[in-house]
Amino acid sequence: MKEKAVSRLALYGALVAFGLALLISPFASPWPDGLERVAEDKGFIERGDVQYFRAPIPDYLLPGVGNEKVATALAGGLGTAGMLGVGYGLGLIFKRKKSKRAAW
């Protein structure tokens, strides 16, 4: 019963996360965030131009997708799915370790 309630909460949470990532993120404010704005105002934003590697989905825009809003939505969807998988995997690892301990 309690397990069910947590799983239901988890399911709703996942659905909400996907909804936000797919439907709302393309309409997020394009303005620079707090740190970027301060960096612009105080003249050190250019220092951030250095890149040591190229990430696959830079700036949350899936490459090869013409429409920016769609590119953002897809990037968000992929990221959310990825986080679900990684987070769930982490939880599983801890669960296994815990049962191993309990076993002895």
Place this chain on the structure above:
Amino acid sequence: MHIPDGFLDAKTLAATAVASAGVLAYALRRTEKELEERRFPLMGVVSAFVFAAQMLNFPVAGGTSGHLLGGVLTAVLLGPWAGSLALATVLIIQCLIFQDGGLLALGANIFNMAVLGTIGGYYVYRGLGRLFKNNPLAQAAGAAWFSVVVAAAACSLELAISGTSPLPIVLPAMIGVHALIGIGEASITAAVLSIVWKTRPDLLERGFAYSSISGKA
């Protein structure tokens, strides 16, 4: 507040990386020992939610936006140690896949947001119990606001120590804008937790995410 590469100097990058690695290693051990069974399924969902929510920039003042950090939200639902791991995972994925936050700066970003903002935020949440008469929503809102401001202050210190911007200039600017962003953080944190409270109030019980058997937090 994701610091890109190029903002911080080598010593600051190294120091924050070492500190973060140490804390995360400790968090791994604490989580493994203490995280309650019922919270394991939440790790994925909370991480996913924080990731998605961090994409939703909202305007705060002329030409500036903010977004959820999610440290206190995560810590209240998962506990400070699992919470810091979840936040760190989000930051790592954001950096490696989406180029959000620098690679060498990962240590600093993890320190500001997953350590100070999450673990620190959790203890502020607990500490506000007296002031807010054990109302977890009010405590979480207060702690959430504070966590954003503290993270911004730490970021300012790192920038100043790196010689990127003098402290008397960068600190007031960062605190000023993040005091505003913190209001958004507090509102979103309280709103999400109020929904959780309706369905699983025991997840917020007494502000403790750990079983009362261990008595530790």
